[in-house]
Amino acid sequence: MRTKFPCLAASLLLALSACNKVSESIQRDTIITPDSISFEIPVIPDLNNPNIDIKDLETEVDLAKEIADLQGERFEPENIVSIRLNSMVIDLMPIRSADGKRDSIDAKNNFANIGNIRVNVTNGAKTDSLARVTNSSNTLLAKFNLTPIISPDSLRGYVNTANMKYNLVVRANTPTTKTMKAKIAATYILTLRK
Numbered sequence: 001m002r003t004k005f006p007c008l009a010a011s012l013l014l015a016l017s018a019c020n021k022v023s024e025s026i027q028r029d030t031i032i033t034p035d036s037i038s039f040e041i042p043v044i045p046d047l048n049n050p051n052i053d054i055k056d057l058e059t060e061v062d063l064a065k066e067i068a069d070l071q072g073e074r075f076e077p078e079n080i081v082s083i084r085l086n087s088m089v090i091d092l093m094p095i096r097s098a099d100g101k102r103d104s105i106d107a108k109n110n111f112a113n114i115g116n117i118r119v120n121v122t123n124g125a126k127t128d129s130l131a132r133v134t135n136s137s138n139t140l141l142a143k144f145n146l147t148p149i150i151s152p153d154s155l156r157g158y159v160n161t162a163n164m165k166y167n168l169v170v171r172a173n174t175p176t177t178k179t180m181k182a183k184i185a186a187t188y189i190l191t192l193r194k
Contacts, residue, residue: 036185085148111141115173
C-alpha cells in the first residue's frame with residue numbers, strides 16, 4: 001500500500017503540472033456590420049459626362065469594441081488574422097407619392113439608369129477597389145448587390161484605420177432628371193485567432 005500511494009501521488013502531480021502547460025488555440029469568425037451610409041446620386045442630364053464621383057462617404061468600424069467580448073472570449077485587434085468583405089448592397093430609397101400615402105420607386109429615375117458602380121475604399125493615404133456591379137437591365141431596379149473585388153490582405157489595412165471612407169464611381173446608361181437617394185451597407189467577416 002505504501003508503494004501505491006507515492007506512485008499515485010506522482011502520477012497526479014505530473015498530470016496537474018501538464019495541464020498548466022497546455023495552451024488552447026482559439027480561432028473564430030465574426031461578422032461586423034457597420035451602419036449603412038446614406039448618399040445622393042446627382043442628376044445626370046446627358047451622357048457626354050456619364051461618370052459621377054461620390055467621395056468621402058465615412059464609415060466607422062470600431063474593431064476593438066466589436067471584438068472585445070465574443071461569447072465570453074476577449075480578443076484584441078492584433079488577434080485579427082484576416083478581414084474580408086462578405087457583402088455590399090446599395091438600396092435606392094423610395095420616394096413619397098404626391099398624395100403622401102405611399103412610397104415607391106420613380107419609374108424614370110432608378111438604378112436601371114445606372115450602367116455600373118465601382119466602390120473604392122480609402123484611408124487618406126491609399127485607395128483600392130473594394131466592390132463593383134454592372135447592370136445590363138433596363139427594367140425598374142432599386143437594389144444592387146455588389147461583387148467584392150478586394151483581397152482580404154489589402155482590406156485589413158483600411159478597416160484597422162479610423163478614417164476609412166468609400167468613394168463611388170457611378171456610370172450612367174441613360175440620363176436622369178432627379179437626384180436619387182440611396183444607402184450603402186457592407187458586411188465584413190473577421191477571422192480571429194489567439
